[in-house]
Amino acid sequence: MPDTSVDPGPELTRLIAAVTDVPLADLTPDRSFTDLAGWSSHTALRLFTAVEDTFGVRLDLKTYLTTATVGGLAELTAAARRPEARR
Amino acid sequence: MDDLFARVRRLAEPGAAFDPSLPDLLVRTDDVTLVREAGRVLAGLDPALVLPPGRAARELRVAIAASFTADNVAPLLRVALLAAGIDARIRLTPPDRLLAQLQAGDSELTRFAPDLTLCLTDDRFFLPDRVSPEDLGSAQAESAERLAAFGDAVTAFARHGKGRVLLHTVPLPAERPKTLIAHEDRARLGRLWRELNLGLLDLAEPGGRVGVLDLETLLASAAIPLRDERLHRFAGMAWSPALEWRYAREAAGYARAVAGTSRKCLVVDLDNTLWGGVLGDDGLENIEVGSLYPGNAFLAMQRAVQSLRRQGVLVAVASKNDPDLVERVFAEHPGLALRREDFVAVKANWAAKDGSLAEIAAELNLGLDSFVFVDDSPFECELVRGSLPQVAVIRVDGDPADHVAAMVSGGHFDVLATTDTDRRRTELYQEREQRQRWQESRPSTEDYLAGLAMTVRVRAADEYQLPRVVQLGARTNQFTLTGHAHSEQRTREMATAPDGLVLAFEVEDRFGDEGVVGAVWLTCGQESWLIENMVMSCRVFARGIEFAVLQTVAGLAADAGAHRLEAAFRATGRNGPAADFLAAAGFTPAGDRRILPLHPERAFAPSWITLRHEERTTAHA
Numbered sequence: 123m124p125d126t127s128v129d130p131g132p133e134l135t136r137l138i139a140a141v142t143d144v145p146l147a148d149l150t151p152d153r154s155f156t157d158l159a160g161w162s163s164h165t166a167l168r169l170f171t172a173v174e175d176t177f178g179v180r181l182d183l184k185t186y187l188t189t190a191t192v193g194g195l196a197e198l199t200a201a202a203r204r205p206e207a208r209r
Numbered sequence: 210m211d212d213l214f215a216r217v218r219r220l221a222e223p224g225a226a227f228d229p230s231l232p233d234l235l236v237r238t239d240d241v242t243l244v245r246e247a248g249r250v251l252a253g254l255d256p257a258l259v260l261p262p263g264r265a266a267r268e269l270r271v272a273i274a275a276s277f278t279a280d281n282v283a284p285l286l287r288v289a290l291l292a293a294g295i296d297a298r299i300r301l302t303p304p305d306r307l308l309a310q311l312q313a314g315d316s317e318l319t320r321f322a323p324d325l326t327l328c329l330t331d332d333r334f335f336l337p338d339r340v341s342p343e344d345l346g347s348a349q350a351e352s353a354e355r356l357a358a359f360g361d362a363v364t365a366f367a368r369h370g371k372g373r374v375l376l377h378t379v380p381l382p383a384e385r386p387k388t389l390i391a392h393e394d395r396a397r398l399g400r401l402w403r404e405l406n407l408g409l410l411d412l413a414e415p416g417g418r419v420g421v422l423d424l425e426t427l428l429a430s431a432a433i434p435l436r437d438e439r440l441h442r443f444a445g446m447a448w449s450p451a452l453e454w455r456y457a458r459e460a461a462g463y464a465r466a467v468a469g470t471s472r473k474c475l476v477v478d479l480d481n482t483l484w485g486g487v488l489g490d491d492g493l494e495n496i497e498v499g500s501l502y503p504g505n506a507f508l509a510m511q512r513a514v515q516s517l518r519r520q521g522v523l524v525a526v527a528s529k530n531d532p533d534l535v536e537r538v539f540a541e542h543p544g545l546a547l548r549r550e551d552f553v554a555v556k557a558n559w560a561a562k563d564g565s566l567a568e569i570a571a572e573l574n575l576g577l578d579s580f581v582f583v584d585d586s587p588f589e590c591e592l593v594r595g596s597l598p599q600v601a602v603i604r605v606d607g608d609p610a611d612h613v614a615a616m617v618s619g620g621h622f623d624v625l626a627t628t629d630t631d632r633r634r635t636e637l638y639q640e641r642e643q644r645q646r647w648q649e650s651r652p653s654t655e656d657y658l659a660g661l662a663m664t665v666r667v668r669a670a671d672e673y674q675l676p677r678v679v680q681l682g683a684r685t686n687q688f689t690l691t692g693h694a695h696s697e698q699r700t701r702e703m704a705t706a707p708d709g710l711v712l713a714f715e716v717e718d719r720f721g722d723e724g725v726v727g728a729v730w731l732t733c734g735q736e737s738w739l740i741e742n743m744v745m746s747c748r749v750f751a752r753g754i755e756f757a758v759l760q761t762v763a764g765l766a767a768d769a770g771a772h773r774l775e776a777a778f779r780a781t782g783r784n785g786p787a788a789d790f791l792a793a794a795g796f797t798p799a800g801d802r803r804i805l806p807l808h809p810e811r812a813f814a815p816s817w818i819t820l821r822h823e824e825r826t827t828a829h830a
Contacts, residue, residue: 136211137242140214140246141242141246163444164280167440167443167444167446168245168281170440171241171242171437171440171450172242172245172246175240175241175242175450176242183439183440183443
């Protein structure tokens, strides 16, 4: 069950690390996804479903595909988790 | 996901400790992201890290040939297969040319030579978007044509490969009938779709190498979305992650049947598992089983257990209970579906259940990795999980109405087909127990064996014996020379080839006829005969039967002018009895073979066995 009172920061970072095999320390907010070793469109989609399923949110796919950095994804995820974004 | 994923990650560290309970924990979670990422990590690791100690994984080459983007199925499948004791080499073929991959004799898929090909298709493969939904005549023609082409491709693929193919029925997304406004038209589309699925189901022939998973029915009672339309449109993914995971687990059940890692014995608790209440506290007349809830849920559970028993699963009881009371309830209670004779063993006592399970395994001469244990108590489940990691443990907690689904959903007992022996299996084991009791009353082992008055019949396997021979090849773990199961097709080829021979052997004694208990696959050369494999049921160990069979094989080979027998041998970690047999018979190692000269002639058959070799029966006989 998603818990909206928790800041997605560390949890999201761990999730990105699991999906991309990149060490946690390397995943700074300004880090660009396309610079990550082994990043591909396939990785991008795995991360997309992982974030949606883990946080129980629905992201806008078009916006997601233009999100370039770890910080950008944190922002997108946080916005989707706010109560007004929920159906 | 964090705790379990941390355990998976730990396995990748140097000198990692074994974690045999991990695959089972993963296979029970619905956190698809966790399983998918775990599966990716596990792909690069030694499977021995997550298997019970001393158990070698069955290796299997598995191809995923899909009409849509199914990349994410591979890691999920890896986890489900590891939980089924299978170390898979998985190959995914590109999604756009499924028919060509199947049809061409030199395609990437064919060259991979898979033992099992999972063929994944979606509704658009049979009914493309360009067909106007309201034009049902065209839709009918198009889907029929595509089904025929698919059927031809699958048949061609099955012909030039050696492995098995698993197809599935295809669910129709609700949006497709809903775009039709006439209810009549929706019903016609429904009919058209069922015809397509019937056609797919018909592609499986009894004894053939094509199987069909009824995915449509599996989805009917599961809260699983068919797909995420965004990912379908963007990336061609036709299945939702939840469906991919559901499918992977079902396909693993089929793979288990193909690889012969299916489980054989179900051990059940009694109180609050087979009936409601506690027999010792509530009394025989007050336990809950009967026509009203919750008794009817427990009755359904008993019927399901009995049905498994009738299909060849051995059923035993491990219960903390008064043994006399348990005997009485099975003899006297009018509401029970199960009776004492449904069980091969009843352990009703106050001892720890891991001990009871080990006793049952020893009595039946089965490995603990053939066992499934079902109990409602968290304590008992954890105890068995901790001390016997080879046993599959199923906890039936919560409402008894869900017990049956919990017991069967893991597919632990999946087989490709059942045989006559399966229907008689419990009876055969009960005869075995009588034999053992009688043995205890005899002064010596020789006296016991002589008193059994055993007859061993060996003959070229006929049409009636072949299914059982193939099954024995697949389910035998202990007395098998190689652990490699000859497929039904290969067995049939060898049985009819001029230089091939498949011998089946049967045994009968004072307690009854055991039917076919083993088989030998032979390639008969001029100089030497090669035993490609020999298997024997663990039910009939320690009676010298294998030596009587060797006598027949040696005699046939010598008569044909051969000078030696060669036996293929591969240690599997479980087949010690077969290795001991080869050594005791005088086979000596030479490379990956074992060799036995046929001259001078030797007597192998023990004196207490009457040996009959029956000539090959011809079609005209």
